[in-house]
Amino acid sequence: MKLQTCFQFSLKELRSNRLLFALCSLLLVSIISTGLFIAYSDESIMKSFYNYTLKFNESGTGLYIYFDMPYEMLSLIDDQPFDQLYFNGDSDYGSHYSFKENSLEDYEFWIVDVNSEAYLRMKEGQKTEGVELTEDNSLNNYIWVSKQTSESIGCEIGDVISKCMPNGRTFEYEVAGIYSDENEHYSDFYISSARFFYDINEAGYTRVAHFTAVLANPEKYNHIKNVLKARHVSAWTDYDEEFDMLALIDVMLKSLFVIVMISAMFVVYNIEKIIFRNRLSFIMRLKMLGATTGNAVSIYLIIMECILCLSFVFSFILSFLFSLYVKRIVEFVIPEIEFVTANIGKYVLAGCVICTAILFLVMHIFKTKVDRQSISQVLQDG
Amino acid sequence: MIVLDNVCRTFRIGEELVKAVDHISLKINDNEFVAVVGRSGSGKSTLMNLIGALDHVDSGSIIVNGTDITKLNNRDLAEYRLKSTGFIFQAFHLEPLYTVYDNVRIALMIADIPPRLQKEKVINVLKKVGLESKNGVKVSKLSGGERQRVAIARAIVNDAPIILADEPCGNLDSLNSGLIMDLLKTLHKYGKTIILVTHNINDAKCADRIIELKDGRVIRDEASDLFSI
Structure with missing residues (x-):
């Protein structure tokens, strides 16, 4: 048929x-x-x-995912489909700074690299007295103070500002320079990141950094969150x-x-x-x-x-x-x-x-x- | 020629095995009109179904025009039923929702006859059975006699050489029975081999030869004019 x-x-x-x-x-x-x-x-x-x-x-480019984890683990998340990954600075170690035994808790400290945006901004068009941060002196225990802050706490170049870690170890930083701070956005203190992390390491702490990842495709968020969770890293967004x-x-x-x-x-x-x-x-x-x-x-x-x-x-x-x-x-x-x-x-x-x-x-x-x-x-x- | 050699067919009814056809051997010549008679359960219909390849044998062979149909595969059996046999049943086995025309046409459609020829053949065959005026009527609206004539038309439309009729007059009154038997005789006259299964001895007398079965065995096989009850 x-x-x-x-x-x-x-x-x-x-x-x-x-x-x-x-x-x-x-x-x-x-x-x-x-x-x-x-x-x-x-x-x-x-x-x-x-x-x-x-x-x-804000940018509209993707979903922002935030997570904290040690730098050493960065290689473990290399395979994740992040579209962008930003380092947002190290987390607060709970320590405090002091100058002549007066607490500086209300002041803002910035950890900077030689060529970091913040440090360049500090230098740009500003008059700095004393030593400038360079590759060569980045491991020195130097600290830079804004003019307004130096007047407020009464410090001068050569004075010592100490940082006390929660485990009791104290590190001292010598005021290496004073810069004019006409721009109100500038911080009160700048410290070399190389020296700072060296001290953190010396104090026996693991460096945990803040990361912000951007995902153009938010559908991947739950998967990434689970992957990070499996590595004991908690991730979050504004829409959790x-x-x-x-x-x-x-x-x-x-x-x-x-x-x-x-x-x-x-x-x-x-x-x-x-x-x-x-x-x-x-x-x-x-x-x-x-x-x-x-x-x-x-x-x-x-x-x-x-x-x-x-x-x-x-x-x-x-x-x-x-x-x-x-x-x-x-x-x-x-x-x-x-x-x-x-x-x-x-x-x-x-x-x-x-x-x-x-x-x-x-x-x-x-x-x-x-x-x-x-x-x-x-x-x-x- | 149809040759049956030691054909057996057993059915299981509950726990019991019933020999419907028990070592039957016989020959039916081309253009012979044979009536198979016997009481209910004697194996008449089973014998007809085996010859028409509607059922399969347990043992023995059925040779139709030199081909052992018990050894054919499903496709070749379908071809055998299509080209060699035409069936007429007491229960008609028509499609009640199809028209008379469509019921007859089914056989031509299966044979892949071109549509323009189908119409011609269906009208011709309906004329032969006296139903040309009812070709557009649904089968469910016809009388028993008319339905049986449709079944006959369907059985002969493909010009099959063997017509197998199982109690074709079983559901009909004497007038319609007479008409159906006349049609079968006419078909025989036109050269068809007719195998008629019946328990009505008067219908059987229309045949050239009568085979009587009892308990699946042939107990008598003789010319109809010699056959007496």
Whole structure:
């Protein structure tokens, strides 16, 4: 029997058993549209949120992730897909500075490199008395004081400012220079980072630094957070609460999606069984008239494939219409959000492929069963 | 020619094994009209189903025009049923929701006859069985006699040389039975081999030869004019 003839039979069967096939289609449409709707809503909500996190960043270039960790561990996170990684200076070691036993806790200390932006800014256009920071003297125990601060605490070049670590060790720094500080943004003290870290190391501390990573794609955040967590590094963003809440929603929706997809597979399987059982005597009559089992089964394969494709098209439209309401709800809850519509074409395609595979599998099982059955027995029973 | 050699077919009914056909050997010539008679459960229908390849033998061989059909694969069996046999059943086995025309056309569609020829052949065969005026009527709307005539039309539309009729008049009144038997006789006249399964001795008398079965065995095989109850 030619394929064209199989098509003709399929059409005839569709016409003659409209109700059966209409009910099957309805069942398929309802289950597939539910699945697509869930996938659609899930992806749209997540994408919208990720966009939202970008929109409210100062630079708008990505999601900012903050974490503290020792420098030594930097190589361990080399493989992470950060788009940018900034070092934000070392963390506070809880120590305090003093000058002639007076606490300097209210003053601001900056740890600078020879060519760091802060130090260059200090030097630029400023009049500095005393020694300037160079590569050669960067390990010397020098400290630079602003003119205003030096007047306030009464220190001069050559005086000593001491730093007491929490473990009791004290390091002393000699005032190497005094600079004019007309710009109010300038700090009160500058210390060479080389010397400072040398002392920290001497005191037996591990250097823990603040890092800021920028992720252009915020979807990777949860993964990166988990990777860092596995290395005992805590990461956070300004949207952690939202991320946690959405992760929960995401898990819930994805679980629902999986349940719906499994149900859809059972529905496809059972619909085929219903159709075959219902039309078994017809299949056997076709065999009696000279059709092969393959011919007879192909008729239903064509019908089911058509029903499946149409169901996916209708489900796609339905789920899209429903998702408009999701959009309205999300925009109502977060008015400033820019709703991003997800592309669910991949779900439609994957669904079609999986369901077709199930179709072929069931057809094969059914064909084997039909081949084993005696035509006369079925005709007699039917 | 159809040659059955030591054919056996056993069914399991519950715990019991029933020999429906028990070592039957017989020959049926081309263009012969054979009636198979016997009581219910004697194995008449099973024998017909085996000859028509609607069932398979447990042992023995059935050779139709030189081909042992018990050794054919599924595809070749389908080809055999398509080209060599036409079936008529007591229960008609028609598609009730299809029209008369479509029910007959099914056989031509399976044979991949070009659509333009299909119409011509269906109309011709419906004329032969006297149903040309009902070709657009759904089978579910026809009387028993008319349905059986549709079944006959479907059985002969592909010009199969062997017609297997299992109690074709079982559900019909005497008038319609007469019509159906006349049709079978006409088919025989046109050169078909007819194997008629019946428990009605009057119908069987229309055949050239009557084979009587009991408990799956042939107990009598003689010309119909010699056959007496």
